[in-house]
Each structure stands twice: as structure tokens, then as C-alpha cells.
Amino acid sequence: MTATELTPPRAEEPAKTRRERPRVMGAGKQLHAGPLTYVVLSLFALISLAPLVWTAIAASRTNQRLAETPPPLWFGGNLFKNMERAWEEGGLGTAMFNTIFVASMITISTVLFSTLAGFAFAKLRFRFSGVLLLLTIGTMMIPPQLAVVPLYLWMADLGWSNQLQTVILPTLCTAFGTFFMRQYLLQALPTELIEAARVDGASSLRVVWHVVFPAARPAMAVLGLLTFVFAWNDFLWPIIALNQENPTVQVALNSLGTGYVPDQAVIMAGALLGTLPLLIAFLLFGKQIVGGIMQGAVKG
Numbered sequence: 001m002t003a004t005e006l007t008p009p010r011a012e013e014p015a016k017t018r019r020e021r022p023r024v025m026g027a028g029k030q031l032h033a034g035p036l037t038y039v040v041l042s043l044f045a046l047i048s049l050a051p052l053v054w055t056a057i058a059a060s061r062t063n064q065r066l067a068e069t070p071p072p073l074w075f076g077g078n079l080f081k082n083m084e085r086a087w088e089e090g091g092l093g094t095a096m097f098n099t100i101f102v103a104s105m106i107t108i109s110t111v112l113f114s115t116l117a118g119f120a121f122a123k124l125r126f127r128f129s130g131v132l133l134l135l136t137i138g139t140m141m142i143p144p145q146l147a148v149v150p151l152y153l154w155m156a157d158l159g160w161s162n163q164l165q166t167v168i169l170p171t172l173c174t175a176f177g178t179f180f181m182r183q184y185l186l187q188a189l190p191t192e193l194i195e196a197a198r199v200d201g202a203s204s205l206r207v208v209w210h211v212v213f214p215a216a217r218p219a220m221a222v223l224g225l226l227t228f229v230f231a232w233n234d235f236l237w238p239i240i241a242l243n244q245e246n247p248t249v250q251v252a253l254n255s256l257g258t259g260y261v262p263d264q265a266v267i268m269a270g271a272l273l274g275t276l277p278l279l280i281a282f283l284l285f286g287k288q289i290v291g292g293i294m295q296g297a298v299k300g
Contacts, residue, residue: 059269086270095252103231113173118181166241184219249274
């Protein structure tokens with residue numbers, strides 16, 4: 001007698017039971033959002049875009065119209081005229097160049113040094129590493145306003161008052177960037193990969209260039225985007241360290257609000273001009289940067 005003959009026949013599953021069995025989503029298939037999800041996301045998108053839309057509406061009107069009640073709810077015809085006034089009165093040409101230079105230097109240095117420091121804390125073993133990491137994280141709890149006076153005195157002693165390096169130097173590396181890269185590299189960079197590179201005779205510099213940087217590339221892109229936005233929008237330290245002769249965008253926009261009756265339309269036009277480079281950069285690279293964090297960092 002064969003094994004097939006010994007096995008009792010399986011009873012046919014009732015059609016009702018088959019219909020009630022839950023479907024299992026196969027690998028590689030994506031879940032589709034329902035109508036409620038689109039409604040909620042659209043609502044949040046409209047709320048997020050409302051300040052930007054109102055800035056554009058106010059920049060296209062006159063100061064007299066903005067003072068009326070009810071306020072305008074649609075665009076006017078003075079947008080480019082107000083932008084031209086804001087560009088000339090605020091000196092936004094020099095300010096744009098300075099801000100692009102400052103934000104780029106801060107972003108490059110922060111991403112580079114934070115990646116190196118994060119790799120050291122994540123994968124290297126050295127004395128007092130835990131204490132140094134705690135001290136690094138502890139600096140995030142100190143309000144930045146407390147460091148303004150000693151930092152200004154330090155920059156004055158170096159003779160860097162009203163110079164762009166005064167804004168760049170204090171943010172060459174950040175505690176947040178170091179902690180962010182450390183947490184990412186703990187999971188994304190296997191220790192075996194580093195050991196294999198060491199066995200192959202790779203030096204420390206080659207390990208960093210050919211192993212660490214490729215593995216950390218998605219997180220470096222996200223950190224770079226966040227750092228660039230923060231550096232572009234920074235106001236407190238630049239307004240203290242720089243003057244109107246060598247300003248960043250935020251310092252230049254501050255000069256538009258002076259006068260007995262500030263022209264709100266021109267101020268809004270200047271704010272819109274200061275926001276456009278960030279919007280363009282995000283529209284061009286935002287999808288690749290945000291999507292890069294979801295990619296696998298280590299390739300076999």
C-alpha cells in the first residue's frame with residue numbers, strides 16, 4: 001500500500017469559509033490608500049501652503065489695500081513691481097550671494113564632519129567614547145541664546161566682525177548632525193563590512209571613502225537638506241554678527257521693515273524672494289533626497 005493510499009482524503013473547503021478567509025498581501029504589492037486618506041492629506045497640504053499663498057497675495061497688492069477690511073483674498077497686479085522694490089531697497093543681490101555661499105559652506109562642512117564623527121561614535125572603539133557622546137548630546141540642551149555673548153567676543157578677538165566666516169565657523173559641525181549620523185550608521189553599516197575592508201588592506205581613509213560614505217549617502221542627503229534650510233533661515237546670529245553692508249537674506253529683509261509706516265507689500269515681496277530659492281531646490285531635489293533615506297545603503 002502506498003503513502004498516498006494511507007493518507008485520508010481532504011474534505012473540500014466550503015465556499016463560505018473560502019470567502020471569509022482574509023486575503024494575504026503578497027510580497028512586492030503595495031497597499032492603496034482610501035478616500036479618507038486623500039482627504040486628510042489634502043487638508044494638511046492646504047493648511048501648510050496657506051502662509052505661502054497669503055505671502056504671494058500680499059506681495060501682489062499695495063500697502064493701502066492690505067490695510068483695508070476685509071483683506072484681499074486673491075492676487076493683484078503689483079507683484080513684480082514690489083519684488084523689484086524689495087530687491088533694490090534691501091540689497092537682496094548681495095544678500096542672496098552671501099546666503100548661498102554661507103549655507104553651502106555650512107552644509108558641506110556639517111555633513112562631512114558629522115558623518116566622520118558619527119562613524120567614530122558608531123563603529124570605532126576608543127576610551128571615553130560614551131562620555132564624549134553624552135557631552136555632545138548635552139550641548140543640544142543648552143539654549144543657543146546663552147552662547148551669543150561669548151561667541152561674539154570670540155569673533156571680535158579674531159578680528160572677524162561683520163565677515164561671513166563669523167557665521168560659518170560656529171556651525172561647521174552640529175551635535176544634531178553627529179547624533180543623527182551615528183544612529184543611522186549603527187544600523188546601515190555592518191561591522192563585518194569594515195572588517196572585510198581592513199583584511200583587504202584598506203587604510204582608514206580608504207575605508208571612510210569607499211565604505212562609510214556610500215553607506216551613509218541617504219542620511220547625508222537628508223542631513224544636507226535640513227542643514228541648508230536651517231542655515232538659509234537663520235536670523236539670530238547673523239543679525240548680531242553682520243551688518244547691512246554685508247548681509248545675508250534674513251538680515252537684508254530686516255531692513256525692509258524700517259520706516260515710520262513700513263510697506264507691508266514690499267516686505268512680503270522680499271520674504272517671497274527669500275523663500276523662492278528654497279522652494280526651487282526642494283522641487284528639484286526633494287523627491288530624490290527624501291526617497292533616498294528609504295533605499296538600501298549597503299550593496300552586496
